[in-house]
Amino acid sequence: SLAPAQLQSLLEGLEKIGGDGAPLKYLKHQANIRNMTAASIAASASHQHVSSSLTAASVVGSLFSRGEGLLTAGFNSIQNIMPSKKELVICQILQGLMDQTPGGITENYLYLDPKAPPGPEVPRIRAPFKKAIAFVVGGGNYAEMQAVQEWAQAKHRHVVYGSTDLVSPSQFVDELAHLGRSQP
Numbered sequence: 001s002l003a004p005a006q007l008q009s010l011l012e013g014l015e016k017i018g019g020d021g022a023p024l025k026y027l028k029h030q031a032n033i034r035n036m037t038a039a040s041i042a043a044s045a046s047h048q049h050v051s052s053s054l055t056a057a058s059v060v061g062s063l064f065s066r067g068e069g070l071l072t073a074g075f076n077s078i079q080n081i082m083p084s085k086k087e088l089v090i091c092q093i094l095q096g097l098m099d100q101t102p103g104g105i106t107e108n109y110l111y112l113d114p115k116a117p118p119g120p121e122v123p124r125i126r127a128p129f130k131k132a133i134a135f136v137v138g139g140g141n142y143a144e145m146q147a148v149q150e151w152a153q154a155k156h157r158h159v160v161y162g163s164t165d166l167v168s169p170s171q172f173v174d175e176l177a178h179l180g181r182s183q184p
Contacts (some may be wrong), residue, residue: 022180023173027181090134090144091151098129098157130156138162 007028012020087095089105096106116122134148140163152159167175 023176026176026180087148131158133160140166
């Protein structure tokens, strides 16, 4: 991770060119909570020094190279955030529902069949389904969406993924800025 002096230098440089440092402050706070370390940032940042008389070009160059280091470290430490070989819960739920396996994670899920005759007990179709719609109430994310797509492709199924909110990268940074500004 970045040393406090290096982060402060980065934030000051960002503010000098009119940038908003709140997203970085929030990410720093989250990194401290999760104890995420990124050795590649420290290694690349230790070789760079920002002089006290910063010009606009040197600030932009410094921000670019440090931003590159942040991205590289983010990609390298993504394993701390996402399970690498583990199937996500949504994929486990899709597996249980589409295969109609008795027991397991989907045993108590509500079963609705528009073709079944009305009555208190609707018999379940035990044949596996090939198509499904997975809709996440409360917000989805790109990693989950990709995991569902990869699962469906591997299982030769067709799954449409939807959610109440799926933010773009720029919206994500805006949300980080808002969270960073609301920090005490």
